Amino acid sequence: MSDTQEYELPTAAAAMPGLKVAILGAGKMGGILLQAFLKNNLLHPDQIVATVAHPERAHALSTQFGVQVGTDNLEAAHAADVILLGVKPLQVPALVEQIRPALTPQKVLLSFAASVKTSAIEDAAGMQLGVIRAMPNTPAMLAAAITALCAGRFVTEEQLGIAQRIFATVGRTVIVDEKHMDAVTGLSGSGPAFIYIIIEALAEAGVNVGLPRDVATLLAAQTTFGSARMVLETGYHPALLKDAVTTPAGCTVDGILELEEGGLRVTLIKAVKRATQRARELAAG
Numbered sequence: 001m002s003d004t005q006e007y008e009l010p011t012a013a014a015a016m017p018g019l020k021v022a023i024l025g026a027g028k029m030g031g032i033l034l035q036a037f038l039k040n041n042l043l044h045p046d047q048i049v050a051t052v053a054h055p056e057r058a059h060a061l062s063t064q065f066g067v068q069v070g071t072d073n074l075e076a077a078h079a080a081d082v083i084l085l086g087v088k089p090l091q092v093p094a095l096v097e098q099i100r101p102a103l104t105p106q107k108v109l110l111s112f113a114a115s116v117k118t119s120a121i122e123d124a125a126g127m128q129l130g131v132i133r134a135m136p137n138t139p140a141m142l143a144a145a146i147t148a149l150c151a152g153r154f155v156t157e158e159q160l161g162i163a164q165r166i167f168a169t170v171g172r173t174v175i176v177d178e179k180h181m182d183a184v185t186g187l188s189g190s191g192p193a194f195i196y197i198i199i200e201a202l203a204e205a206g207v208n209v210g211l212p213r214d215v216a217t218l219l220a221a222q223t224t225f226g227s228a229r230m231v232l233e234t235g236y237h238p239a240l241l242k243d244a245v246t247t248p249a250g251c252t253v254d255g256i257l258e259l260e261e262g263g264l265r266v267t268l269i270k271a272v273k274r275a276t277q278r279a280r281e282l283a284a285g
Contacts, residue, residue, distance in 0.1 A: 014044045016165065022076040024095060025086030026050040026061060026069065029112055032140050033084065034065060036169035049076045077102035082162060085111040085121075089282070092116045096124035105129045108159045110166070112136055114185055115282040118152030118178060130155040132163045135184045136170060138192050145171030148184040182283060186276030194271055199224050 021043060023030045034050060037043045045066040051073050052058050062069040070076065077083050077099035087095050092113045103109075108130040109121055118131040125131070131152035136145045147167040151160050164173045176184060199220045206216025230241055246252045259265070 013041070014047060015040070015042045016047075016162070017044075019043065019047060019082065019162070020080045021048050021082045021084065021166075022080030023048070023050040023084045023086055024073050024076060024099070025084075025091075026052050027086060029136060029140065030084065030086030031061075032170060033086075033166070034061075034067070036140075036143065037166075038065060038067075040169045042165065042169055049079050051076050074099050074102055077107075080107070082108045082110060082166070084166075085109060085113060087113065089113040089116050093120060093124045096121055100124075100126060103127060103129060105154075108132065108155075108162065110134060110163055114189065115182070115279055117283060118150065122152055122154070128154045130159045132160065133178065133181060134163065134167060135181060135189055136167060137188050140170035143170050146188050147171060147173045148176050148181065148188065149173060150176055150178040150181055152178075182279040183272075183276045185279035186272045186274075189279075190272070190275040194268060195224065 021037070023034055026034055030050065034048065037048060038045065046068075048067045050061065050067060050069045051071055052061065052069060053071065055071055058069040058071055061067070073095060083099070085092055085095060092111060093116075096109070103125055105128055109125065110132045111118075111121055112134040114135065116133070118133050121131045121133075122129070132155055133150050133152070134147050136147040139145045140147075145167075147170070149160065149163050149167065160175065164175075167173050199217075202220035202223070203213065203217040206219060207213050211219070227241075230236070231238055234241070242256075246256065
């Protein structure tokens with residue numbers, strides 16, 4: 001969908017009527033959420049206000065989606081019950097201080113900036129209000145994300161439920177303690193890149209044994225997709241599903257032996273641990 005193409009406005013009743021949501025920084029993830037709110041009839045256009053850095057971009061988004069889009073973060077925050085912080089991590093404290101005059105203890109700040117702790121946002125707000133931290137991943141673009149949510153000190157169950165409904169528009173959600181958010185970043189935040197490397201390697205292997213590249217890529221990607229669905233929808237442990245494919249003296253067991261000898265399992269574990277460590281370093285400043 002191009003920036004100039006108008007969005008087909010929803011006609012069904014909004015799932016969360018009366019809730020006003022501001023997206024401060026409707027960039028990549030903010031823009032994905034904006035579209036998801038409308039597509040899933042979570043909110044009507046008149047319930048959403050968004051901001052971007054440039055007036056030209058604001059006009060394009062407003063025309064495309066039929067929502068109020070501007071460049072004034074404070075004005076947008078005044079109008080909202082739930083305020084999504086969609087700026088880069090280093091910009092979050094300054095943004096919260098900028099909108100502080102619009103904040104009240106009844107409002108909710110929902111941040112999806114990596115490695116920014118809820119306590120840092122609470123301190124910048126200067127009051128006791130609900131702060132929720134979210135870590136979605138890039139499959140949100142296809143409503144196939146997994147988003148981890150953690151609550152700050154002053155969040156109510158109702159507010160956490162609102163955050164779950166917001167991120168359910170782009171995939172699944174899970175609630176974790178904040179101490180686990182760096183590990184979430186290392187696993188599901190960075191994980192898509194690791195999976196793409198696996199798909200790429202499987203496709204290259206297919207080419208190496210004689211398959212056309214487009215066929216090999218399709219086989220590798222759909223096999224990965226189907227295998228993930230098997231884990232999610234059957235609830236079986238991956239090891240059990242692996243054993244169901246691995247017949248005695250068959251092809252698969254020989255391939256698995258090569259994977260183990262090459263250290264794939266250990267390498268993936270080390271990749272997640274390293275990404276988690278980097279997330280902790282960024283959180284520590």
